[in-house]
Amino acid sequence: MEGKGKVLDIRFNEDQTCFVCGMENGIRVYTIDPLTRKTLIGFDEVGAVKHVDMLRRTNLLAFVGGGQAPKFAEKQVHIWDDVRKKIILQFNFELPVKSVRLYRDGTTGCRLAATFQEQICVYRLSKEPQLLKTVQTASNRLGLCEICSSSSRDLIAFPAPRPGVLAVLDSLTLGRARHARQEIWAHKSQLACISFNVKGTMVATASIKGTLIRVFDTTTGDKKVEFRRGSDTARFHCISFSPSDDYLCASSDKGTVHIFALRDQTLNRKSRLPNLGLLAQYSASQWGLAQFSVPIDCMCKCMFTHSNAVIALCDNGTFYRYVFKESGTTTRDGFDVFLDVGFDDDL
Template identity: 25%
Template sequence: MGEKDDYYKHVAFNHDSTRFVCACNDGVEVYDCDPLKLAFGRNPKLAKGLAIAEMEDNLRLFLLGGGKFPLDDNKRVVIWDEVQGRISSKSYNCASQVLAIKVSGDAVAIVMQNKVELHVYVKANETSRIYSSVTTCNLRGVCALSPGYVLAIPGLSEGEVRIHAAHRHPFSINAHANTLSCLALSQNGRFLATASVKGTVVKIYSISTGWGEKLQELRRGKDKAEIWSMAFSPDNHWLALTSDKCTIHVFKFQLKTKSHAVVTFSSKEPYTILVACRNSTFYKLKFDPAFGGTMKQEKYCIFPEV
């Protein structure tokens, strides 16, 4: 972990993996993935510390203040509109500290220690809270949100996942014996990946049935690991994950850094993985679906320098 990890507090891909956003000590940066270049950021109006930055589309950002000189307090989520070049009059004022924000289409999930709220845009700058759900203690801000308002969050007991979906009754899955560390939903909201703080096994569930059928268990390794990020491929045939073991698992690949990393699949090229790290490094990797083996590194760079 280096000094860049202290500068970049949070990194997240957008919904279609064409861009990623970085929450910084003195503002926000948004990068195009292919080719890698700075799209916008470092705006003087946003030149204050951020803890979280998430992207609804390519031009609207959900921001949470943080650091020594925060943009705002840690209970208020503000919206930056790049088209208007200003912070929107709409914001989300929460009862306790916000630990994570997840955005998909016109839905926004706001995660607190013991509660998750889901808000949906009804028209410009107006939202409606469609529900809130109490969770077990969730200091990691574990949550996943997919189009169609499918939401996966911790339940009321350790290792339990609660699924909320439009036009269906909520249901729970007893996924792990230990505390959840990471959740991921497929883009069509039909599949769920779960990992616990033990980090040795990832479980895949079908959730379109309304009760959560376990489809597969994927063994990451024998040693305990912190799973940082998981992502399904667009065709749902692959799952990629990053962990504190400096590896990406679709097939094993050794990163050059131990910095916190987030992973997604390229929207332009099949069998291609994109990884953005908090120490400002970016990787583009290709894997062989037929023969496996070590992934080929197609790109490695430091993104503030592109």
């Protein structure tokens, strides 16, 4: 039986029905509702995995070795086929890979985005993969790169070379001499978190300061709204839109998941501080509609399962489900240890 291991990475799939974990002892894929373990790829096959992503609900995964006992170098990306139970493609690079994204383009093709310290390489996957484009980024140690794919647009968001600037690129035009690129002055300091809504019409960002979340229109670059997490510095782990765009949730290293009302912003709390001098920036802010707590010493990823329900996955293996009301009250509706799920099947 495989040991429980340590979680190194957590990624939701594109339709947010599954999540995949890169582990010190391999890869695991889970369905969310109900919480079940779908796939176990052991240490003997892939070693320790630092970065991982899955293609929708298909049998294809991309991963990068890392952790304490990697089988593969951090300068390689491998594509795993879980039907054939083997690696089917290998990419070798000169630099360590900071993150990988696997997605379908607007037609029927499959693409891979490999993120490095200062660039992103986009490939069309086939028996002989084709490099479509290399784009320069800011110094990107976090490997920030998010994708939103539809029939009309394939958007890639990443930190532009100038600090605090977000670049949004339409990858459907990557093979052309000129391509659509939007640059958004999102923050004064370096970006720390990026997230698209389902339709790709909005993108949310946070900086390394960790106090504000800003939401922008991806076509015009205009700021739609600004939310305040708090006044002290924090590291954001995740930002996620609800499927209907009614709400947005975010998690950080403060051990709190915040929920904001995006459509009806009158539901959000306002500061009671006077709108004067240095206090004006706080008194004008929109604070969260609701919040709940998770372990403070864990990396946490969050998302909506229904219009009024949020799940949080922590790298200690815990799974939380909370429901919330427009009044701001939250109730824990579920708890599990996802690392334990499915182990009876291995005995």
